[in-house]
Amino acid sequence: MSNYAKLLSLGIPITKTSGTDKTLCPKCSASRKNKKEKCLSINIDEGIYNCHNCGYKGSTKIKREQEKKYFKPTWENHTKLSAKLVKWFADRGISQNTLIDLKITEGEEYMPQTQTSRNCIKFNYFRNNELINIKFRDGAKNFKLVKDAELILYNLDSADKSIVICEGEIDCLSFIEAGIKSVCSVPNGASKTNLAYLDNCYEKLETIDTFYIAVDTDEAGMLLREELIRRLGAEKCFVIDLKDCKDANEFLIKYGAIELSDIITNARPCEINGIIQASYLISELIDLYERGLPTGDKIGMKDFDDLLSFVSGQLTVITGVPNHGKSDFLDQVCLCLAVKHKWKFGVFSPENFPIQLHLSKLAEKLIGKSFKSVSDFGVRMNLPEVKSALNFIDEHFFFIQPSDEDLSIDSILNHARKLVKRYGIKGLIIDPWNKLDHQYNGNETQYISQSLDLITKFNHKNGVHTFLIAHPVKLQKDRITGEIEIPNLYQISGSAHFYNKSDNGIVVHRFFSADPIERRTEIHIQKVKFRHLGMQGMASTNYDMSNGRFNSRNEMSLDKSNWLYENKIIAPIQYQSTIPIENNTFTISTSNNEEYPF
Helix, strand or coil: CCHHHHHHHCCCCCCCCCCEEEECCCCCHHHCCCCCCCCEEEECCCCEEEECCCCCEEEHHHCCCCCCCCCCCCCCCCCCCCHHHHHHHHCCCCCHHHHHHCCCEEEEEEECCCCEEEEEEEEEEEECCEEEEEEEECCCCEEEECCCCCCCCECHHHCCCEEEEECCHHHHHHHHHCCCCCEEECCCCCCCCCCHHHHHCHHHHCCCCEEEEECCCCHHHHHHHHHHHHHHCHHHEEECCCCCCCCHHHHHHHHCHHHHHCHHHHCEECCECCECCHHHHHHHHHHHHHHCCCCCECCCCHHHHCCECECCCCEEEEECCCCCCHHHHHHHHHHHHHHHHCCCEEEECHHHCCHHHHHHHHHHHHHCCECCCCHHHCCECCHHHHHHHHHHHHHHEEECCCCCCCCCHHHHHHHHHHHHHHHCCCEEEECCHHHCCCCCCCCHHHHHHHHHHHHHHHHHHHCCEEEEECCECCCCECCCCCCECCCCHHHECCCCHHHHCCCEEEEEEEECCCCHHHCEEEEEEEEECCHHHECCEEEEEEEECCCCEEEECCCCCCCCCCCCCCCCCCCCCCCCCCCCCCCCEEECCCCCCCCCCC
């Protein structure tokens, strides 16, 4: 979280996003005779604040609960390898010189999969010649990384202006054996959900002009390839064709080092001046034919999930009468996607300003308890729960507030593009449309059409799903019931293009009634462009005032579980779990067909 956001979360009213400023003090200004006197000096860049009246002062840099501290293993500078291990690599086309150049070591290590100490290969991960992590591999293909060590790319120091990225250390060694020195491997196989190594190597990757993607050709490898291209930028990426081989090492063994060294010259670009040939997509098409069209990611609310799921590259437009819960419901959708599927979001939401109030609403939904102290709102969350929620939000939500106060659609998309590269956001929230700076000469319909086209192109190019809230025109009340009519997407203020150019359209409509049984919020799915992702329909929900959650009316009781720790409607986040990769141990195969080859 930025210093700006941290200062806001302390209740300090600031209008600038950088530099120094003077403002009201949240501790004493309200009780002073001259309530408008600005007595609190702040340095936003440094996160320092000091009140010249009451002495309230501090620094956001002191609060380091959210910063991750990594364990660094000790480098044992010995490269003596057993004859068995050297032969094992030689059978895979890897010479002893390559093993020495990459500082591969060997030794005993406790492996959690076997619960015994095993002789292991040690793939040592360096950054700027400093040991950052180690991957251990025993003879039965059990793997683990050093607990609590930082995830980075293997062989990162080799990265030049162009680089090959592959899926395993042995593939990396295979390219080096073929004379291609600038090559890195991902540290955790074909994991599409844990790409922390890209965040940790961001500064280095930003200096690279060309990426050659050479991951495995199985289903998991294709998903990893798709995510790497999205994060690194399709305009910089080329895809390597491994012919009939699963990976680079199989290619080396089958075709030899010379042919592997030439493979880059035949790599196909992801984009060629806007032209896509059908032959480029044959593997993806066959995969779709064999597996069928996949559904998108669901939020865990059954009635809604039966109607709609979410994928990257789309535009969802949400509308509804003011104060009927559009922003609230969108918050729940995005939190569920973050908790259940690890989506990250860029958030432009002046409707939810100041940010600390938005954070409190998100925390309530995550924890299932009230942030407020008033007893009418149910059980209040405790301070550890507040910090836990804030940690999760900090990792998954990035709030966009341009320092130059340029609130045009171009500016918001430029900020979002940076978040794609830096943090891998998969979702963008624009809430609402009318808070953007709109500059057009008379023709609003044409301007909206062009703006929605910009968003759609951004979504397709960056693999982002944009959620856009837009208000309807003023609606009439029913003469008999007094209820406001349920709007449709064609009634969004400004243009019918909000319906025409969206992939999905949602209307949130709340029914206020003296009878608690009749109070409800209806979620109307009025448009779904692709039928394998959903269909039109309505999900009826109850709104829980104590935690801001929408609950299916078909459920027997309101959901008050802690989504971060309890397995209710949402899969839990387990920071110390037994899930592969998350605790840095994983198994590709526990087969003991090989008799301790090294």
